[in-house]
Each structure stands twice: as C-alpha cells, then as structure tokens.
Amino acid sequence: MNRTFLAVRRRLLQAVPVVFGIVAIIFLLLNLSPGDLVDVMAAEEQISDPQVLEQIRAEYGLDKPIYVQLANYVWNIVHLDLGYSFRHSQPVWDVIVERLPATLILMSVSMALALFIGGLAGVVASIKVNTLYDNLISVVAIIFFAAPSFWIGLMMMVLFSVKLGLLPVSGMYTIGGDYSLAGEIWDVTRHLVMPSFALGLFYAAIYARVMRASMLEVSGLDFIRTARAKGLGEKRVAFKHILRNALLPVVTLFGLQLGTMLAGSVVIESVFSWPGIGTLVFEAVLTRNFPLVMGVLLFGSILVVIANLAVDLVYMRLDPRIELR
Amino acid sequence: MSPLLQVCDLTTHLFTVEGVVKAVEGLSFDLDADETLALVGESGCGKSMTALSLMGLVPDPPGRIVGGQVLLGDRDLLQLSEHEMQKIRGNEIAMVFQEPMTSLNPVFTVGDQIVESVLTHRQVSRRQARERAVELLDLVRIPDPRGRFDDYPHRLSGGMRQRVMIAMALACDPDVLIADEPTTALDVTIQAQVLDLLGELQGEFGMGVILITHDLGVVAGIADRVVVMYAGRKVEEAPVDDIFASPLHPYTQGLLGSMPRPGLEERLREIPGVIPSLIDMTPGCSFAPRCAKAMARCREEQPDHATIGDARVVACFAAEEEVAGRGLAVDT
Numbered sequence: 001m002n003r004t005f006l007a008v009r010r011r012l013l014q015a016v017p018v019v020f021g022i023v024a025i026i027f028l029l030l031n032l033s034p035g036d037l038v039d040v041m042a043a044e045e046q047i048s049d050p051q052v053l054e055q056i057r058a059e060y061g062l063d064k065p066i067y068v069q070l071a072n073y074v075w076n077i078v079h080l081d082l083g084y085s086f087r088h089s090q091p092v093w094d095v096i097v098e099r100l101p102a103t104l105i106l107m108s109v110s111m112a113l114a115l116f117i118g119g120l121a122g123v124v125a126s127i128k129v130n131t132l133y134d135n136l137i138s139v140v141a142i143i144f145f146a147a148p149s150f151w152i153g154l155m156m157m158v159l160f161s162v163k164l165g166l167l168p169v170s171g172m173y174t175i176g177g178d179y180s181l182a183g184e185i186w187d188v189t190r191h192l193v194m195p196s197f198a199l200g201l202f203y204a205a206i207y208a209r210v211m212r213a214s215m216l217e218v219s220g221l222d223f224i225r226t227a228r229a230k231g232l233g234e235k236r237v238a239f240k241h242i243l244r245n246a247l248l249p250v251v252t253l254f255g256l257q258l259g260t261m262l263a264g265s266v267v268i269e270s271v272f273s274w275p276g277i278g279t280l281v282f283e284a285v286l287t288r289n290f291p292l293v294m295g296v297l298l299f300g301s302i303l304v305v306i307a308n309l310a311v312d313l314v315y316m317r318l319d320p321r322i323e324l325r
Numbered sequence: 326m327s328p329l330l331q332v333c334d335l336t337t338h339l340f341t342v343e344g345v346v347k348a349v350e351g352l353s354f355d356l357d358a359d360e361t362l363a364l365v366g367e368s369g370c371g372k373s374m375t376a377l378s379l380m381g382l383v384p385d386p387p388g389r390i391v392g393g394q395v396l397l398g399d400r401d402l403l404q405l406s407e408h409e410m411q412k413i414r415g416n417e418i419a420m421v422f423q424e425p426m427t428s429l430n431p432v433f434t435v436g437d438q439i440v441e442s443v444l445t446h447r448q449v450s451r452r453q454a455r456e457r458a459v460e461l462l463d464l465v466r467i468p469d470p471r472g473r474f475d476d477y478p479h480r481l482s483g484g485m486r487q488r489v490m491i492a493m494a495l496a497c498d499p500d501v502l503i504a505d506e507p508t509t510a511l512d513v514t515i516q517a518q519v520l521d522l523l524g525e526l527q528g529e530f531g532m533g534v535i536l537i538t539h540d541l542g543v544v545a546g547i548a549d550r551v552v553v554m555y556a557g558r559k560v561e562e563a564p565v566d567d568i569f570a571s572p573l574h575p576y577t578q579g580l581l582g583s584m585p586r587p588g589l590e591e592r593l594r595e596i597p598g599v600i601p602s603l604i605d606m607t608p609g610c611s612f613a614p615r616c617a618k619a620m621a622r623c624r625e626e627q628p629d630h631a632t633i634g635d636a637r638v639v640a641c642f643a644a645e646e647e648v649a650g651r652g653l654a655v656d657t
C-alpha cells in the first residue's frame with residue numbers, strides 16, 4: 001500500500017508540468033483567436049471611442065505582450081488566483097466551484113450508466129452470441145453510437161417531457177418546489193434522467209461493443225478451458241473467469257474517454273440548460289471571457305489527470321500483472 | 326474386475342469450413358484403477374481431442390462427438406446432461422493441460438484457484454478448503470506452500486505453474502487423471518521432475534492416469550500400458566515393455582527409430598512423409614503412404630484391430646502376417 005501511495009504521489013507530481021503545458025498552449029491559442037473581452041464589451045455597450053477601449057485594455061492588462069500576460073497568469077494560478085469574471089462580478093474560482101458539482105453529478109451518473117448498461121449488454125451479447133439477442137443489442141448499439149447525443153437529447157425531450165409529460169424539460173431544479181432534502185434529491189434525479197442518458201448512451205454503445213468482443217476473445221483462452229475442466233457451471237465461468245479478464249480493455253477505454261466525455265457534457269448541458277461548467281464555458285467563449293475559459297479548461301485538465309490516475313488504480317486492482325510506476 | 330474407464334468406439338469429428346476433420350475415429354481402450362496408460366502419437370493425431378471428448382469439453386462448434394461410449398463405472402458419460410457432466414469434471418475425472426503458462430487465470434491467486442476446485446465439489450467451509458489447498462500445494466512439492474498460496478500465476482515459473490495445475494486437478498481426489506502433454510512446454514530437467522511427481526501421485530492417490538505424449542521417451546519410466554494413435558485411430562496397444570522390446574506396427578517401429586537413445590551412435594531415422602490430412606482420408610490404412618511394408622491390400626482396406634496374445638492389439642496386415650509366421654495366435 002505504501003508503494004502505491006508513493007507511486008500516486010509521483011504520478012501527481014509528474015502531472016504538474018503537464019497541466020502547466022496545457023495552460024500555456026490554451027492561453028496562446030485563445031490569444032490567437034480574434035476578438036477579446038473588450039471587443040465584446042464595446043459591441044454590447046455601444047462604445048466606439050478607440051481611446052476608451054485602449055484605456056479599458058490597459059486596465060485589464062490586455063495591452064501587454066503575450067508572454068508577459070502568460071507569465072502573469074501562471075504566477076496567479078500558482079497562488080490559486082484564476083482571475084476575475086467581470087460578467088459574473090465574481091472571482092473565476094468561485095464561479096467554477098459553484099457550477100462544478102452539477103457537472104460532476106452529470107458526468108459520474110452518465111459514466112456509471114454507460115458502464116453498467118454497456119457492460120451488461122456486452123456480456124449478454126457475448127453469452128448469447130449470434131442469436132437474436134446479440135443482433136438486437138448490436139443494432140441498438142449502432143443506433144446510439146451513430147446518432148448525435150444532442151439529437152437523442154432533443155428526441156427524449158419531445159417524447160418524455162412534451163408528449164408524455166413524465167420528466168421536466170430542462171434545468172436542474174424546479175423553481176418553487178419541495179425544499180426538504182428528500183424532495184430536492186428526488187427533484188434533481190428527475191431532472192438528471194434525460195441528460196445523463198443522452199450523454200451516457202453513446203458511451204454505453206461503445207462499451208457494449210468492446211465488452212462483447214473482449215468477452216468472446218477471453219472465452220477462447222486456455223484458462224477458461226481450465227475453469228470448465230474444474231466442473232464450473234457456464235454462469236460462473238462467464239461472470240467470474242471471463243468477465244474479470246474482459247473488463248481490462250473496457251477500463252482502458254474508459255480512461256481514454258474521460259476527456260471526450262467532459263467535452264460531450266458541454267453539448268448536453270447546453271441542450272438541457274444544465275447549470276454546470278459546460279454551459280458556463282459555452283457562454284464564456286461567446287463573450288470572450290478568457291479568464292473563465294482558461295479556468296474551466298484548467299479544472300477540466302486537472303479532473304482528467306485525477307480521473308486517469310483513479311482508472312490506473314482500478315486497473316491495478318483488476319490485473320495483478322500491472323504495477324503502478 | 327471391470328475396468329475403471331472404458332472407451333468404446335469413440336468418434337469425434339470437427340465440422341470445419343474446409344470439411345469434416347476426423348480427429349478421433351473409432352477409438353477404444355480400457356483404463357484400470359491404479360495404472361498409467363500412455364496415449365502416444367505425432368502432433369495432430371487427435372490426442373487432445375480424445376482427452377477433451379472424455380471430459381465433455383470438445384469445442385462446439387466446430388467439434389462434436391458423433392459416436393461411441395465412455396463408460397465410467399456403469400455410466401456412459403456421453404449420455405449425461407451438461408449439468409451432470411459438471412459434477413464429474415474436476416471431481417471424478419480431472420485434467421492437466423499442455424500449456425502451464427496460459428492455463429491458469431492471471432487475475433486470481435493460485436490458492437484461490439485451487440480453493441475454487443475444492444469448493445465446487447465439496448461441502449466444506451472456505452477455511453477447510455484453504456487448508457486443503459495448502460496441503461495440495463505441499464503435496465505437489467511447492468516450497469513454502471502457505472506463502473505461495475497468495476501468489477498470482479505470473480510470479481511462478483512454468484514448472485511451478487504445472488505443479489499448481491496438478492494440485493488443482495487432484496483437489497477432489499479424482500478417479501481418473503488425464504494429463505495432456507503435461508511436460509512438453511517445460512525445460513528438460515523440470516520435465517523429469519514433473520513426471521516423477523505424477524508417477525508418485527498416481528501411486529499415492531490410486532488413480533487411473535491417462536498420460537498423453539508425443540514422446541516415447543517419456544513413456545518408458547512411467548507408463549504401464551501404451552496406446553499408439555495415428556490419424557485419429559489406435560494402431561497398436563501393448564504393455565510398455567512389449568512396445569519397446571518388440572513393436573509390431575511399422576508406425577510404432579518408426580517412432581522408436583526416431584527416438585534419441587543414450588549410447589546409440591547411429592543417426593536417427595525420421596519416419597518419411599507427413600501426417601495425412603484428417604479431412605480426406607484414403608480408403609486403406611492411413612499410414613500406408615508412409616509405410617515401407619505397405620502392400621496393395623493396405624491401400625484398399627482398413628486393417629481391423631487384431632488381438633495378439635492376451636494383452637496386445639495391432640491394426641496392420643503386415644504385422645499380422647509376421648506374427649502368424651512366428652506361430653503366435655492372431656485373433657481378428
């Protein structure tokens with residue numbers, strides 16, 4: 001355990017330069033894109049006097065050379081100061097922390113759904129290989145893989161909210177609803193159903209395919225024959241011996257896809273007006289609120305680093321041949 | 326006394342896209358309790374398929390047992406349901422496989438894998454199963470069995486893993502142990518150790534052992550009787566001493582000729598030709614194309630199993646003639 005702890009610490013330390021590298025690259029890219037905060041303000045406030053604009057730029061430090069701006073930014077990050085969002089009249093840190101829980105809830109529920117539904121579908125498809133069940137699962141998986149998640153989201157809205165009236169259309173809370181804890185949890189859960197399925201089903205489709213292939217591959221290996229030779233029943237062979245080994249590629253894929261899932265949540269949050277950092281970053285880009293965009297991306301990359309480390313730890317638990325270094 | 330295991334006319338075919346592979350064709354032999362029977366033949370002659378047929382583990386598709394009987398006591402294993410077969414596998418008949426490196430599940434400890442074997446067939450507590458597993462590890466001469474219990478297979482050498490496989494197979498005190506080339510994948514010195522171990526355990530447990538090998542050298546020290554297989558069929562069966570002293574079938578003679586022996590300076594004689602395809606079998610004896618003694622009759626007719634004396638069987642026209650010439654009784 002102690003060795004694991006040391007390895008985790010080393011990995012986290014290694015991640016620090018990576019995160020700073022990401023910060024620098026994003027910072028430069030954002031500065032290459034046309035327009036800045038002041039342009040947006042100018043358009044919104046109908047200011048056209050170039051002198052006033054220059055004054056505002058000087059105030060925010062936007063007139064300095066890029067590398068100075070970058071150095072300042074990094075210096076501030078080290079002091080946990082992510083800048084100020086003038087739109088929200090709040091420090092960027094506070095804005096993000098306020099929105100983060102919503103995204104974390106959406107992501108973790110979507111991931112859990114994807115793993116559970118996809119994994120189960122893959123296992124069933126592999127056990128019933130080349131039967132009607134298998135084909136049905138394949139077809140459904142292809143549909144969810146091919147259909148864009150925002151479209152699935154919109155179709156769900158039409159069906160479950162508009163036509164059937166079962167679920168709230170969007171947002172995370174009902175305004176003026178039940179404010180007891182249980183009532184609130186129930187309310188959030190109802191709001192969560194559609195966005196988490198819309199985001200999770202795409203990944204479930206991928207996991208179902210990978211799980212099926214992986215189960216079939218493992219079931220042909222020698223040690224599965226050994227398990228059968230012991231007199232184990234098919235269920236035990238499948239759910240103990242095959243599944244444990246077949247999970248490994250799925251976990252690898254899962255780790256690789258965490259980042260893209262974060263990106264996918266931006267779209268889904270926008271579709272469902274989910275008050276997470278996805279919607280936040282969307283607005284922030286439109287309004288050239290660069291400190292906020294930077295802050296969100298910084299949080300995102302740290303999240304991915306930590307999640308990947310967690311995946312590695314899980315992997316190590318699943319496969320004794322792997323040791324964390 | 327009737328034999329422990331009786332295999333009669335076992336026929337296992339593999340239905341592949343290229344055609345029907347006749348992997349095992351009308352194979353018969355008996356196995357007594359307390360004896361070691363060697364099943365010998367070149368690669369691809371159907372030895373593993375025979376073993377898997379006895380275990381009810383023929384991969385389906387493509388394989389299927391299309392005929393015969395496998396009698397364990399008075400039960401025909403081929404007539405049992407999958408569920409009934411599961412109670413026999415690992416319990417009354419156990420098997421050790423050829424590839425120790427890949428035959429253990431990499432994600433479970435060796436101890437847990439042995440415990441699983443015990444718990445599958447015995448109503449004992451986990452603790453008792455654990456004790457039994459440690460006992461078994463000790464029995465197969467694994468040093469520090471308690472320490473090794475929690476090791477994962479990748480930490481053990483090939484020889485150690487094969488010992489674990491043996492321990493696992495012995496977990497429920499089987500009546501029949503099938504060892505499918507248990508030492509082929511191992512170093513020569515380790516091979517000898519594992520074979521010795523098998524021999525000793527056979528005596529200790531009083532099991533009937535079917536030892537599958539392509540190496541007659543392995544057979545000499547350990548087997549009581551030998552069944553020689555060629556292209557899915559039994560071509561000769563005899564007590565081990567007779568096989569070495571006076572092999573009857575030209576194929577057996579060829580196998581012995583190609584076997585390296587100490588003190589023998591002459592070059593090894595390979596059997597010329599290759600093993601025939603098991604898909605398009607010629608009407609005659611399948612060994613005829615490679616046989617120096619082949620006659621016209623051999624290419625047209627499949628020789629039957631002729632019983633010679635009271636313990637030998639051979640399927641060869643030339644051998645029958647020779648034996649008859651020596652004035653021995655031939656019973657076809």
Ligand SMILES: Nc1ncnc2c1ncn2[C@@H]1O[C@H](COP(=O)(O)OP(=O)(O)OP(=O)(O)O)[C@@H](O)[C@H]1O
Nearest residue numbers: 339341346348367368369370371372373374375603
């Ligand atoms: N899954 C399969 N599909 C098609 N043919 C197969 C399959 N498994 C085995 N065979 C064929 O069946 C025949 C018998 O195979 P088997 O594995 O019993 O041979 P063996 O005597 O055990 O050989 P070895 O010494 O190499 O282990 C071989 O000709 C082989 O090519």
Ligand SMILES: [Mg+2]
Nearest residue numbers: 372373423505
């Ligand atoms: Mg084999």
